[in-house]
Amino acid sequence: xxxxxxxxxxxxxxxxxxxxxxxxxxxxxxxxxxxxxxxxxxxxxxxxxxxxxxxxxxxxxxxxxxxxxxxxxxxxxxxxxxxxxxxxxxxxxxxxxxxxxxxxxxxxxxxxxxxxxxxxx
Amino acid sequence: xxxxxxxxxxxxxxxxxxxxxxxxxxxxxxxxxxxxxxxxxxxxxxxxxxxxxxxxxxxxxxxxxxxxxxxxxxxxxxxxxxxxxxxxxxxxxxxxxxxxxxxxxxx
Numbered sequence: 001x002x003x004x005x006x007x008x009x010x011x012x013x014x015x016x017x018x019x020x021x022x023x024x025x026x027x028x029x030x031x032x033x034x035x036x037x038x039x040x041x042x043x044x045x046x047x048x049x050x051x052x053x054x055x056x057x058x059x060x061x062x063x064x065x066x067x068x069x070x071x072x073x074x075x076x077x078x079x080x081x082x083x084x085x086x087x088x089x090x091x092x093x094x095x096x097x098x099x100x101x102x103x104x105x106x107x108x109x110x111x112x113x114x115x116x117x118x119x120x121x
Numbered sequence: 122x123x124x125x126x127x128x129x130x131x132x133x134x135x136x137x138x139x140x141x142x143x144x145x146x147x148x149x150x151x152x153x154x155x156x157x158x159x160x161x162x163x164x165x166x167x168x169x170x171x172x173x174x175x176x177x178x179x180x181x182x183x184x185x186x187x188x189x190x191x192x193x194x195x196x197x198x199x200x201x202x203x204x205x206x207x208x209x210x211x212x213x214x215x216x217x218x219x220x221x222x223x224x225x226x227x228x
Contacts, residue, residue: 037217046208046219046220046221046222047157047165047208047210047219048219049210049216049217049218049219052217060215060216062216063122063215063216096164096165098164101167101170101176105170105171105212106153106212106217107155107167107170107210107212108157108165108167109167109176109177111164111165111166112164113164114164
């Protein structure tokens with residue numbers, strides 16, 4: 001059974017760096033074809049894809065946020081880590097990690113419960 | 122960036138009725154479109170991928186159609202648990218983008 005769980009701070013101050021961890025189970029980040037993405041959702045608003053990392057360490061970033069995002073994985077812990085620099089109130093929202101259906105089928109078939117992050121001083 | 126425009130923004134129907142939700146892409150995305158359902162306080166759930174393929178465990182009352190720029194999600198007979206927000210997502214061209222959502226509410 002595939003599960004993902006986000007963890008990290010619930011409150012960050014403006015200009016700070018956010019670090020979120022996605023702990024994965026039921027699959028290995030080493031397995032060929034595996035991919036994990038981060039997707040966020042401001043309160044009451046639509047979903048926004050941020051970044052994706054593949055089993056072979058290939059990464060794809062949202063063009064609008066690329067300069068602020070870093071994604072990495074720790075295969076020994078089966079975790080994916082997202083960092084976002086220079087946080088602003090507009091970054092407030094729920095951050096989800098999600099499992100890729102297949103490496104070539106860029107849809108998300110399993111999602112974490114989400115991590116609500118508030119940016120406020 | 123491909124923009125997905127969903128309509129209507131809100132759809133008010135009764136259980137047992139048929140629901141038709143639309144997603145229009147700003148350019149040709151072939152059949153590389155998915156639909157998700159999201160209930161309050163929950164993560165999205167994949168319903169349909171590649172325009173018309175139901176994901177694992179999705180009831181047959183959900184169906185998807187379309188290609189190119191115009192896509193439709195149809196729920197043949199609404200159950201009480203189907204009232205939620207629905208999003209479309211394209212994967213034809215980076216970046217992956219989502220529509221703004223259609224809220225399906227009980228009339």
